[in-house]
Amino acid sequence: MRRRRRRRRFVLWTTVTGIVVLVGAIGAVSTMIVSAIAAPSDEVAAATPDPTPTPTRELIVFPDDEPAATAGAEPCAVVRVLASFENAHMVENLAAAYNSQPRNVAGSCVTVEASKDKSGGAADAVASGFASLADDQKPTVWLPDSSTWVDIALAKGATVLHAEGTSVAYSHIVLAMPQPLAEAVGWDEDAPTWTEVFQAAGDPDLWSGLGHPEWGTFKLGKTSPLVATSGEAAMFVSFGTAAGSLDGFTAAQVADAAIKGAVHENELATSHYMATPEHFLWHARQAEASGTAADFLSAVIVDEKSVWDYNRGITSRDGVTVVQDDPPAEQLTAIYPSDGYYTANNPAIRLTGPWIDPVEAEAAADFIRFTLTKQGQAAVRTSGYRDLNRALDADVARVGRLDVDRDGVLGFPEGDVVTAVQTAFPDVRKRANVLFLLDVSGSMDELISDSDTKLTQARKAIEAALGHFTTGDDVGLAAFAQAPDGSMVPGLLAAPSDIGSSRDAFLAALGGIRSMGDTPLYQAVDTFAAQQAASWSPERINAVVLLSDGENDAPNAPTIGADQVLANLRDLHHSTPVLLFTLAYGADADVKTLQSISGATGAHYYDATDPSKLQSVLGDLVTSF
Template sequence: MGRHSLPDEYRAGVADPRPRTRRRNVAIATVLVLTVAAGTAVAVRGGLLSFGGSCQDNAVHLEVAASPDMAPALRATADHARKNNITSDGRCLDVTVTARESYKFTDALRSGKTSDVQVWVPDSDVWVQRVSADSAATGVTNAGNVAYSPVGVAVVPSAAKTLGWPEKTYTWTELAGATMTSDRLKLGAADPTRSASGLLALTQLSTAAARTKGGDTQAAAMAKALSQRTSDSDSQVLDTLPRDSSGTEQGNPKRNQALILSEQAAFAHNASADSGDGLDLFYPKDGSPQLDYPFTLVDEPRLSTDQSRAALRFMTLLGESEPQKILQKHGFRTDAATASDALVTKAGGRSPQPYVQASAEPASAKALQETLGMWTITVQSARITTVVDASASMTEPVPGTDQSRMDVTKASLLQALATFTPEDEIGLWKFSTKLDGDKDYRVLVPTERLGDRKGTGTQRDRLSAAFSALEPVPAGATGLYDTTLAAYRAAISSYVKGKFNALVVLTDGVNQDPGSISRSSLVAQLQKLTDPERPVPLIAIAVGPDADKEEVDQIAKATGGSGHQVNDPSQIHSVILKAIVEAGSQS
């Protein structure tokens, strides 16, 4: 199951009428002017290029990869261009559109291989930013957005009626809660690691839940329930709907009565000949995230001037009257701020569902990354031993706060703990020097299932208490090397198949135990212990300015893990989740 690094932000598109959007697209176009050919974008927008008239014999060819939902509309637009002799610099546009799953094309670009595609239109800027964040990937340039589609919850009519559709409106958490409390209403979704719709909705759910008391636990519970009913792709999730008119398909517990879907997907399903009564669509009242279909140039410096101009011409063509009608005919919104009542009705929406209200605020890169991390440890239950530096330097204050490094570290670890489910196995060691005889470490809480109960409390209770009780050892030094080797040996020997096994080591300094093994010996022994059939990546986090990022990275990579630097210990929570995603993507 692939995990991926995540976007910084969403960029608005050419069809969005808001002033900030227009300014941003002018900026994007200016970049294209400078990098493609001087004057190209200005000429396109100013109408100076030859867009009509007779074509020359040597048409300019473009290969376009598009998400499966968008590909038919782009093919129809390409046919429109051919039939109407649409030209760029007097040359006909010859555009071939191939449907490619966005996550698969993202992985292909991240591999760094040369692509035979000049333009890519995924369903969300999520994918573009994943590629852009990878320094080894083939370069991509977002030139604007061609369409939009909000994400909601589509429900079979019988179940929608019991929920009070369309008069009754729900928040995301209320809708998810309704599906968790009823055996007759199961909610399905596409895998958030492979679906922008699934990821955006899950992030919306998690963000909304986080605002409530015990929200992290609630979000993890929702993700756990959803993980039992996910499909590999948006198209496959539609196959999980009941096949009978009652919407229950008695005796088949695998069928879903509700799905997280884009408006366009619901539109296309309802328009199909065999869709029966179709689906009713709920638009959550706390806002629907949107798919935004970015028009993206692939490896733009490699494109010829003719290809660059033709690509820009095709993009502007998509904003013209006839192609806009084509997009709408296929169930897409052509303006981010408005909705067609006819389109919404065909997608299963009805008033007073809040389908015309502003979309939800785009999720931050941090929120998306943390959602993927939570999903990873929810779907594939984790077994993680956390090893925390308790040397005297952890008493140092964190700049800008009245707390020590240890205080902030404890708070961040408690926040991380809340994202794990009862099925996850978590343990805690602390280390300094000579904490247990000649040993630099001490096992505070053995690594066990969080839901297991001993006496009056659970493993989660014991860990919470142990995290809260962590204190630096007066005059204690940093016994990093011996501790890391001992903890890794323990993690390898207690490996549990079917779980995400990992070792997390947090240190705010370099090794200070003169009697320990050397770094080179530690790396060599870690490499010898590592078993591809029983992977246990080491996630090493250097906390504060005194820690050595290069050292922890070298040690961690010996196990297939990763090293990270955080100057602010409050970042530990998000770094752990990010590292889990990165480690999982390598397995």
């Protein structure tokens, strides 16, 4: 498939000679080398040839690693590598493989340490020069799962990138479907175009027309393009199909009103957005446990590695804590659309800054050298990724149901297009109908700092989260406690309405909230979920965002029980689905109940049991809209 050349390419050593020369250069310790590596660069790397293998291109022969005979002296130089949530497992394996052999860089031993952040969050941190971190915690290498985040960081003013980067692995971004659904629509044998995907997702009668009314409507899941690479790729294909070219659309086309209108129509098929692929796939597994994954999703745009993880029974509720279970009965099938797909290209980028001394800089370069060796690329493959020849481990391909020889990789858009798509997302995304539901029982008066109670902190966090919403989003506010006479108070404070014109009224209602009484949690959930369902619209993400710091406690009047609440939520989910996102606020929150409430609606549970983290957690939550 024809692919447009990018203005800037990622450096990829493609010959044995090139790599061996680099190995030798790094091995020779000299003042000249140390100074050159440590020096900041004012420009990103120059253009280099397209690294994508073609049928006529000679494959790379990876050299053997050349560890030191004995490790250098302690204390070891520390290379801190910041990864994305998506590729963190691979980066951890690369670090472990590098650390398993003795290293000697400028007379010092070396230890590589890996950390991770959501892709969008990491790009923001890079752009700020890691302003929130102490120098001894700042990374030496950034290894995002896609070069598009380098474009974002540079657009936001990043000055700490030593060079643009070196791809170390690939993972195609595909359409993943539960196998029965892929077979029913025929895409397991005959891959659709992206236009056909969007058309199918917008057809409310697709599954019933194929003899499966029990699957409901076509539910297309996407991650947020502000947070995850798969979400970016989903927006690229949406804009590309609307513009008539997946690999040649421009920033001017992204800004075109007609094209944005077509993209918005595509986005109406989105069930809702989530921060990471792990969020979606965790919920799919929960849905299968209670019936079928089709109750939660029909298809989701994710990377191949996530498909492999899911099919071998690995899921994560939060992207941090990984759970290994039996493989799912409903395996995912990776669909490679026939008009092309993007690939996460995992660039390793040395950083520059006053916190990095010359030895650490040289050690960082040595770690990147290792990733391109036979041993490094073996770690890439066994981590579920394609190596630099696009080769997959045979067992990964089998378990993941991945296509080994698939051809059709699209080049990422230019940097200005990447940033234009992110800028356009608030305009084209599916609109929201959201009710914030706040527990205002007496325990919300608890001090959590010298200046804030739980309630004042919650007000600040909700006000900050409001910045995510834009004209066209309906946003409302309700609060709940139980009065001495058994009534639920104060109730609905600001009915959901267009936040473009109701923001001041919303903030006035938020500022007037006071704590009082007990906690009729079940009654509040049942009442306000039903109210949101009454105003349900297929053209909106219909949701409740619940913040609660305690368990159900309603002694002054009988209330509905937990089992009945969950049954009612499940019934709503099949007719007028309202997503009920729950947020545990403080150490006394009823985590188990909040998890079951969100799970019954296909929404996500968020943990702010450390109340100081509320604003960041709530900020993460609203990326679902």
